Amino acid sequence: MKQISILGTGWLGFPLSKKLITDGYTIHGSTTSASKLALLNEEGINPFVIKLTEEGVEGDVTSFLRDSKLLLINIPPGLRRNPDSNFVLKIKTLLPYIKQSSVEQLLFISSTSVFADQIGFPVITDKTLPNATSKSGEQLIKVEKLLLENLDIDTTIIRFAGLFDARRHPAMMLSKRKNIKNPKAPVNLIHRQDCVGIIEKIIETDNWGISINVAYPDHPEKAHYYTKICEQMGLSTPDYENTTPSQGKIIVTTTDYVFKNDLYTSS
Numbered sequence: 001m002k003q004i005s006i007l008g009t010g011w012l013g014f015p016l017s018k019k020l021i022t023d024g025y026t027i028h029g030s031t032t033s034a035s036k037l038a039l040l041n042e043e044g045i046n047p048f049v050i051k052l053t054e055e056g057v058e059g060d061v062t063s064f065l066r067d068s069k070l071l072l073i074n075i076p077p078g079l080r081r082n083p084d085s086n087f088v089l090k091i092k093t094l095l096p097y098i099k100q101s102s103v104e105q106l107l108f109i110s111s112t113s114v115f116a117d118q119i120g121f122p123v124i125t126d127k128t129l130p131n132a133t134s135k136s137g138e139q140l141i142k143v144e145k146l147l148l149e150n151l152d153i154d155t156t157i158i159r160f161a162g163l164f165d166a167r168r169h170p171a172m173m174l175s176k177r178k179n180i181k182n183p184k185a186p187v188n189l190i191h192r193q194d195c196v197g198i199i200e201k202i203i204e205t206d207n208w209g210i211s212i213n214v215a216y217p218d219h220p221e222k223a224h225y226y227t228k229i230c231e232q233m234g235l236s237t238p239d240y241e242n243t244t245p246s247q248g249k250i251i252v253t254t255t256d257y258v259f260k261n262d263l264y265t266s267s
Contacts, residue, residue: 021044021045052094054090071103077139108147157211165265182246191265212255213251216263
């Protein structure tokens with residue numbers, strides 16, 4: 001039986017784990033909350049409480065990694081809740097455990113936030129060098145480099161654009177805000193189900209040693225798109241600030257994956 005360790009079985013990692021189990025994989029899944037152990041176990045996921053801190057790794061990470069050939073790291077920097085958090089240092093504390101384990105491949109879920117928004121909306125391809133100036137984006141860039149330079153294993157990095165589904169959509173937050181910036185910026189989003197599908201395909205095809213950026217290949221104007229989505233969802237339409245030039249980017253996806261959901265999918 002093939003085994004994968006997934007560090008982070010939250011909003012993306014949980015459905016991914018369930019899908020990989022149906023594909024015949026054994027999944028070791030981590031959570032930071034003991035209250036979620038029963039739920040993971042009910043879905044056939046071997047659960048572990050693992051927490052990365054700046055001082056070290058809390059939990060039985062050795063058993064979590066044992067006998068897995070693939071480690072998938074799927075945890076966010078968490079700087080919104082804790083702006084002073086050092087995500088780079090947290091990941092660094094994990095490296096010795098990976099080096100001592102059976103892991104031969106690594107899949108790191110990053111973000112297209114490693115690319116800065118700019119006036120003129122630059123086209124971002126897989127050849128574009130990360131240039132983020134935000135604290136979160138800068139830390140992700142450092143983590144990508146840390147993993148690529150310090151682990152002698154096959155590493156693939158996936159940078160997803162903004163994730164959404166019908167129950168968790170950026171429109172729900174934007175509808176409550178006023179004077180939203182960058183109304184003319186291109187939208188870069190991807191449905192959660194397609195994120196699962198893309199990860200699944202990379203694993204199935206053994207596509208290691210690459211870094212790819214992924215967004216749905218349609219980029220409507222931000223103000224138009226979110227106004228339409230809010231109307232569809234019965235939410236108040238957002239209010240935009242139109243006096244300053246909009247900044248943004250266009251994420252070009254170079255993959256032969258066939259998307260199953262467009263930007264207006266209601267499921």
